[in-house]
Amino acid sequence: xxxxxxxxxxxxxxxxxxxxxxxxxxxxxxxxxxxxxxxxxxxxxxxxxxxxxxxxxxxxxxxxxxxxxxxxxxxxxxxxxxxxxxxxxxxxxxxxxxxxxxxxxxxxxxxxxxxxxxxxxxxxxxxxxxxxxxxxxxxxxxxxxxxxxxxxxxxxxxxxxxxxxxxxxxxxxxxxxxxxxxxxxxxxxxxxxxxxxxxxxxxxxxxxxxxxxxxxxxxxxxxxxxxxxxxxxxxxxxxxxxxxxxxxxxxxxxxxxxxxxxxxxxxxxxxxxxxxxxxxx
Ligand SMILES: C[S@@+](CC[C@H](N)C(=O)[O-])C[C@H]1O[C@@H](n2cnc3c(N)ncnc32)[C@H](O)[C@@H]1O
Numbered sequence: 258x259x260x261x262x263x264x265x266x267x268x269x270x271x272x273x274x275x276x277x278x279x280x281x282x283x284x285x286x287x288x289x290x291x292x293x294x295x296x297x298x299x300x301x302x303x304x305x306x307x308x309x310x311x312x313x314x315x316x317x318x319x320x321x322x323x324x325x326x327x328x329x330x331x332x333x334x335x336x337x338x339x340x341x342x343x344x345x346x347x348x349x350x351x352x353x354x355x356x357x358x359x360x361x362x363x364x365x366x367x368x369x370x371x372x373x374x375x376x377x378x379x380x381x382x383x384x385x386x387x388x389x390x391x392x393x394x395x396x397x398x399x400x401x402x403x404x405x406x407x408x409x410x411x412x413x414x415x416x417x418x419x420x421x422x423x424x425x426x427x428x429x430x431x432x433x434x435x436x437x438x439x440x441x442x443x444x445x446x447x448x449x450x451x452x453x454x455x456x457x458x459x460x461x462x463x464x465x466x467x468x469x470x471x472x473x474x475x476x477x478x479x480x481x482x483x484x485x486x487x488x489x490x491x492x493x494x495x496x497x498x499x500x501x502x503x504x505x506x507x508x509x510x511x512x513x514x515x516x517x518x519x520x521x522x523x524x525x526x527x528x529x530x531x532x533x534x535x536x537x538x
Pocket of ligand 1 (some may be wrong): 264266308309310311312314315333334335338357358359360374375377378472504
């Protein structure tokens with residue numbers, strides 16, 4: 258992990274993680290996560306994937322709604338965090354944990370109703386954020402929701418000086434960069450849409466919900482490619498080659514290539530995920 262990130266929590270910080278969160282929000286952390294998770298529309302019997310599950314505190318909140326027929330899988334890289342989570346959830350057989358990096362391929366394919374990641378995504382470099390998002394997308398059923406609880410978009414330079422100072426002093430470099438990231442755009446590139454936003458803590462934090470769009474999107478892309486091919490052929494047939502406005506033709510061809518690339522990638526992701534299988538816990 259790069260020095261730019263603080264999200265890999267170990268040692269003393271891992272052992273006292275919950276206490277630190279309670280102190281940070283002066284005893285209101287539990288109420289905050291209950292309110293946020295309460296907006297995730299979790300239903301009895303849902304299957305939930307928690308990426309970077311930490312001490313399992315969020316999982317316990319979800320369990321209250323899920324009931325005995327639901328299932329939760331927590332994935333985390335830290336043994337110290339996982340140990341606390343396993344201890345906390347020991348009475349619940351429907352909760353399992355996986356000690357894996359969430360930016361590396363995960364053995365899940367279209368089996369979860371919800372995927373959740375809290376205060377973790379901001380600590381990845383952009384290319385790894387893309388990998389985490391791709392993992393969430395692959396793991397979700399079509400129509401499933403990816404919920405991201407993390408910093409909202411805001412201009413740090415325009416905040417009150419003590420806040421600005423504390424954020425830069427205690428948070429990592431990547432967290433500051435995350436504040437200006439167009440996360441919805443990144444998510445849309447992976448086939449998510451129908452976004453919903455719930456702001457918390459004076460809007461500094463948000464719960465962002467992104468729906469995994471159904472296959473309709475892929476067939477819409479395929480239709481768009483056919484339409485563009487037709488437009489290009491029309492252009493070429495109506496004008497002699499030398500008089501077709503080169504920029505117009507080039508733009509159309511580039512757009513067509515881009516769509517084709519996306520479509521190929523989506524097909525490849527689907528084939529790889531099917532080849533990965535869905536066992537492995
Ligand atoms: C800031 S904590 C948040 C924990 C929990 N989501 C919460 O809100 O309480 C970040 C968590 O992500 C885990 N983590 C960091 N990098 C990871 C990675 N590459 N793969 C899996 N887990 C990771 C850490 O071990 C830690 O438990």
